[in-house]
Amino acid sequence: MGQTVTTPLSLTLDHWKEVAGRAHNLSVEVRRRRWVTFCSSEWPAFNVGWPRNGTFNIDIILQVKALVFQPGPNGHLDQVPYIIVWEDLAKNPPPWINCFIPSQGGPGPRPSLPPCHTPPIPRPSSPSTLCPLKFPESKPKEPPVLPGDQDSLLLLDSSPPPYAQPPTPRSEAPTSPSAPSAPSPDSTGAEGQPLASPPLASRLRFRRERGGESEDVWTSQAFPLRSVGGQMQYWPFSASDLYNWKTHNPSFSQDPQALTGLIESILLTHQPTWDDCQQLLQTLLTTEERQRVYLEARKNVPGADGRPTQLPNEIEDVFPLVRPTWDYDTVAGRERLRLYRQVLLAGLKGAGRRPTNLAKVRAIVQGKEETPAGFLERLIEGYRMYTPFDPLAEDRQPDVIMSFIGQSASDIRNKLQRLEGLQGYTLQDLVKEAEKVFNKRETLEEREERIRKEQEEREDKRDKRRNKELTRILATVVQGSGQSKSGQSRDLGDKRGPRVERDQCAYCKEKGHWVKDCPRKGQTQGPKKKPIPVLSLEDED
Template sequence: MTSPVSAHTRSHNSSVIAPLREVAETEGLVRVHVPFSLQDLSQIEKRLGSFSADPSTYIKEFQYLTQAYSLTWHDIWVVCTSTLTAEEHEHILAAAWHQADKDHTIDNQVPLGAEAIPNEDPQWDYQAGLGSDIPRRDRMVQYLLKGMDVVSNKVVNYDKLREITQLPDENPALFLTHLQEALVRYTCLDPASQNGANILASHFISQSAPDIWKKLKKAEDSPETPIQDLVKMAFKVFNAREDTAEAAHQAHMKQKVTLQTQALVAALRLAENIKGKANTCTPPGACFKCGKEGHWSKACPQPWPPTKPCPICQLMGQWKSDCPNSPQASVPQNSGTRGQQGNIPRSQASASASQEPGIQESPIPKLLGFMDD
């Protein structure tokens, strides 16, 4: 039943509105149907939640809704079709019909299922008094609740429980909480019951993190192990991870220091070997400054004066390698021999100038500053 007065009888707060409200008219108090708004339906859907995910909450909230507000057949139909899936609604309706049919065989005053829970609007009279159809509406609600109870006992999904695994950094207590919530939501088991506790312990062991599972698998053959003891064992492994990680870090740093020390020692030994070879190596030919063998021209004890001026300072009487203005000059020359006079044949000078071809290609004298130009 609808009336233009309904537009003035709806509350403006955010609570759910009763579709049937008493309004004073000339004939007295009458019930006026105020349809659910979209906001009302949205709030109802949030309160009821998912039937498959949590049937107990859905049934409780649906019962509260039907008791708190005077609903019509159409209101109940809208609530069911908007909060249940088509499959859920079909199963609940079939279970309600079946229950009504069973009651009819015992008491023929009870109508058959299709009549007790109509599939189409029966156009009931919701006004109070003789001939009211409110009892029929209430009977329909009761059979729907019975159908929900029957269907909810069949909504068991252990696969959802198996999908919950412990994350690497998730502590065991939080992991157990997630398992308990899934056990209540997707099965009919009570975590406090013996069967529920055994199922919970089995999933807690098998779906723990790998290192915790290795510790707990010994207790898997003993279903009587209390879940609290399993959580304590899991926390021991979980807390030991930090100690293991710190020990691994210390071992890594120690290994790194050892490798660096070994590399430094090897480098120092290599430098000493290069220096020793440079000091003990005998030149392959005669010194181009004096024509004698057995020493490097840089350390010649009796050098002859060059036949040409020094190319760096243009002065006579000193070799280019001995020039103080040369950037490569590093070994002081014997000052007592610089003033000696003498002539060196050009052929001998040119021959002696090429006495160290191999030394020019070796990196060791270059590194030590003993290479002559």
């Protein structure tokens, strides 16, 4: 009986339903065919050590992920869901891939990623054709095990996503910092216990710098900020969030208002840094769109008097195009970041405006079931998009009012046009009047009931009109038949002639005999015929 070699790729294909379910939980979608193509053809071509049969080595997976998430044309956004699922399988392995996850001797399991200052120490396992492992030449002393939630932080550099390749592990064992303020949140105490760290501190990225010959200085680079317990914490953009934002939203050229609203909400909730703003713009906008946004933003940089300035030094200070050296741990640094996001949002709104086209504004009409407030909102957005004017300015209120009245629904338009003293009404007053008309409209059930009653009334009227016409036709027929009978009787009376008396002859009109005895009648009729003899059996007298 033959024996087949099991590989990471074949394992994932054998358990494809579970892989697809895990992708669904990560808010992404993967296809079996492209899964095989990327694993066996695309990722081996990156030259980072990815085998054609796949691997669950987290170091190689992170290197492939860094290349996939590269900004600009060098990135591979179509491969983002697949490398995310590979990474999740390696970090949270199901039972059926445990044989491909190297383990370390000792009572506790080895973390999925080794510390950056120690090399990985694989444990020798029994030889197997299914899950081959490399036998080390020597087994060094076991390093201290980091907490499970901080095992992968030291591999990440200080740059924002997409992340660069993890640094090469050091060969020497780590030493605890001497100063109490110097240790990293990921370091351990003298007795092997992890030092206390503030809540959510594991979400920060730390960088270790050499302060001198005998001491190490740990510094942190701030990223999307959030205050927790009085301390600023890092909340990074996840790869699935960036992928979903790009996939499930229209492009900036197609619908600038929708994408601007999305970016505005992200700026308010995540409070991203300068680096994260660039990553967000590179993901959601094209190169030409980013240039337009930068140009409009630099036009809206406020000066000392609050109005847009034209001084290059002030523009560069507020809205730099290269990475600034702002310290986000200080109030001044966070204020600079807040002003940068404000100017960036103004640039997005300015770049979203289209060329002036009043015909597009006049084409915005109220729908049948649209509320007056919703229609006014669309009308104002149309003014902002297709005109260079501010629709909320006092000098533009008459134009907006005329457009609101003329482009409303017919019943609302008729009501607003009949208002007395229309010149004294504000836009809010007109919206209230339009709401009254809109709320008095019949519901769908009432409309169906009214249509049914009107249909019944029309049918009743049609039946009555039809019955009336049939009655007229029958009356005409009956009257015509009576007239024909009376005419026939009159004709018969004329043919009978005048009546004669009892003893008067009807032939000669003389009295004293009847027509059968009239002597004149026999004379005019010619010779009298002889009677035909009849044989009689009786004797004649």
